[in-house]
Amino acid sequence: MKRAVKSPQPRKLEPHTPLSLPVKLVPVLEPKQFKVLYGGRGSAKSHSVAQILVMLSMQAKHRILCLREIQKSVAQSSKRVIEDYILKMGLSAYFKVNKKAEDGITCLLTGSTFSFSGLQDHTADSIKSFEGATLVWVEEASNVSTNSWNKLIPTIVRTTGAEIWVTFNPDQEDDYAYKRWVTGHDPDAIVIQINWKDNPWWNEAMEKERLKTLAISQDLHDHIFGGKPRGKAGILFKRHWFKRFNLGDQPKGMRYYLSSDYAGAPDPDDPEADPDWTEHGCMGMDHTGDTWLTDWWSGQEDPSVWIRAWLQMIRRNKPIKAFEEKGVILRSVDGAIRRAMKETQTFVSREPLASAGSKADRALGFAARAATGSVHVPNTDWGDRLIDQLCAFTGEDGRRDDMVDVCTLFGRGIDLMAHGSLPPEAEPPKPAPFTEKWFRERDAADRAEDEQAAGYYR
Numbered sequence: 001m002k003r004a005v006k007s008p009q010p011r012k013l014e015p016h017t018p019l020s021l022p023v024k025l026v027p028v029l030e031p032k033q034f035k036v037l038y039g040g041r042g043s044a045k046s047h048s049v050a051q052i053l054v055m056l057s058m059q060a061k062h063r064i065l066c067l068r069e070i071q072k073s074v075a076q077s078s079k080r081v082i083e084d085y086i087l088k089m090g091l092s093a094y095f096k097v098n099k100k101a102e103d104g105i106t107c108l109l110t111g112s113t114f115s116f117s118g119l120q121d122h123t124a125d126s127i128k129s130f131e132g133a134t135l136v137w138v139e140e141a142s143n144v145s146t147n148s149w150n151k152l153i154p155t156i157v158r159t160t161g162a163e164i165w166v167t168f169n170p171d172q173e174d175d176y177a178y179k180r181w182v183t184g185h186d187p188d189a190i191v192i193q194i195n196w197k198d199n200p201w202w203n204e205a206m207e208k209e210r211l212k213t214l215a216i217s218q219d220l221h222d223h224i225f226g227g228k229p230r231g232k233a234g235i236l237f238k239r240h241w242f243k244r245f246n247l248g249d250q251p252k253g254m255r256y257y258l259s260s261d262y263a264g265a266p267d268p269d270d271p272e273a274d275p276d277w278t279e280h281g282c283m284g285m286d287h288t289g290d291t292w293l294t295d296w297w298s299g300q301e302d303p304s305v306w307i308r309a310w311l312q313m314i315r316r317n318k319p320i321k322a323f324e325e326k327g328v329i330l331r332s333v334d335g336a337i338r339r340a341m342k343e344t345q346t347f348v349s350r351e352p353l354a355s356a357g358s359k360a361d362r363a364l365g366f367a368a369r370a371a372t373g374s375v376h377v378p379n380t381d382w383g384d385r386l387i388d389q390l391c392a393f394t395g396e397d398g399r400r401d402d403m404v405d406v407c408t409l410f411g412r413g414i415d416l417m418a419h420g421s422l423p424p425e426a427e428p429p430k431p432a433p434f435t436e437k438w439f440r441e442r443d444a445a446d447r448a449e450d451e452q453a454a455g456y457y458r
Contacts, residue, residue: 032163036182037192056112067136068143196210
C-alpha cells in the first residue's frame with residue numbers, strides 16, 4: 001500500500017528590500033535614540049530616511065510618525081516620498097496606502113503603520129496621542145519651534161527603544177535643532193552632515209542649478225547647497241545696505257511708482273488653507289536716482305479687498321506706473337481690476353512684467369541697487385518686516401517672500417522709472433519786523449526801486 005505523499009507547503013513570501021544610500025549614511029543603521037541628518041539641498045537626506053523607514057516597517061511591527069511643524073494638507077507631508085519609495089522598491093503588494101493623511105499607510109506583512117501630522121496643531125495634552133510610537137521622523141526640523149520639541153521629545157523617549165530621526169537644511173544658528181545637535185553635543189545622537197558632494201546620484205541638472213546659484217552669490221550657494229546657516233545680516237541681501245529714515249523726511253519732488261504681488265482667490269479644493277499674502281508697495285525716485293519706500297499694504301484677503309486697497313494707494317500716492325507680474329493670477333483678476341478702476345475713476349498706467357529665471361535670478365536687479373546704498377526704508381513696522389524678509393530671502397520655495405517679490409518688480413522695472421525733480425531751494429527766513437535787519441532790507445529794496453525808476457525815465 002502506497003503512502004500518501006504530503007504536498008509541500010508554499011514558503012512564506014520574504015520580500016527583498018534593497019536600499020540605495022550614500023555611503024556616509026551607513027552609521028544611521030545602528031541603534032541610537034536620535035539620528036540627525038543635516039546639510040544642503042540635494043544631499044539625499046529625505047530620500048534615504050524614507051527608504052530606511054519602509055525597510056524597518058517590514059522587519060518588525062512599528063508605529064511610525066512622520067512630523068513637521070506645520071502641515072495643512074497631505075501635499076505638505078512626507079507621505080508622497082514614502083509612497084514613491086514603496087513603489088520604486090517594488091513593495092506595493094505589501095502596503096495599503098490610504099488617500100487621507102490621517103489614515104496613513106499600513107504594512108500588510110507586519111502591521112506597521114505610518115501616520116503624518118503637524119506639530120503646531122497639537123497641545124501638550126493632544127501630543128500624548130504620540131506616546132507608544134517607535135520611530136519618529138521630524139522633517140524640516142529647523143522650522144520646528146522649541147515649544148514643539150519640548151512637548152514631543154519627552155512623549156517619545158519614554159517608549160523603550162524609540163528612535164527620533166531628524167532631517168533639516170540649517171536656517172538660523174539659534175534654531176533648536178542646530179543648537180542641540182550641531183553646535184551642541186548629545187551623547188544619545190548620531191549626527192551626520194551630508195551635502196551634494198556626498199550624493200552619488202547627483203546629476204547634471206542639479207549641478208547646473210548649483211552653478212547658477214553660485215554665480216548669483218557665494219553666501220547664497222553655501223547656505224542652499226553647503227548647508228551653512230544664514231546669519232541675521234542676510235545672504236543675497238545684506239542688512240547694512242538699507243538706509244533708514246523717518247516717514248515725512250523723504251525728499252520733495254519725487255516721482256512715485258507702485259508694485260504689487262497679487263494673490264488669487266482661495267483654493268476651492270482646500271477652503272481651510274490660509275490664503276496667500278498680497279503685497280502693495282510704493283516707491284519714490286528722487287533727483288539723484290535714490291529710491292525711497294514710502295507706503296505699503298499687506299493682507300491675506302480675497303481680490304475684492306486688495307483691489308480696493310490698491311486703488312486707495314493710487315489715490316494717496318498718484319504713481320506714474322504700477323508694476324505687476326504677468327501670469328495666471330493676473331489673467332484671473334485683470335477684469336476685476338479694470339472694472340474697479342472704471343467704477344472709482346481711479347486710473348494708473350499698469351506695467352505687467354514677465355517672469356524669467358529663478359526667484360533669486362529675478363531679485364538680482366533690486367539686490368544690485370540696494371548694494372549701492374541707494375534704497376531707503378522707513379522706520380516703521382512694515383519697514384522692519386520688509387528688511388527681515390529681504391535678509392531671510394534665499395529664493396527657495398515654501399518661504400514667505402511676498403514683500404521681496406514686490407521689490408523684485410521694482411528692480412525689474414527700474415529702466416521705466418524716471419528721476420524726480422530737484423527740490424526747490426528753501427527761501428531764507430524773513431527778519432522780524434522793525435529790527436535792524438528788517439530796516440536794512442527795506443532800505444535796499446527802496447534804493448533798487450528808485451534805480452529802476454530812474455533808468456526807465458532816463
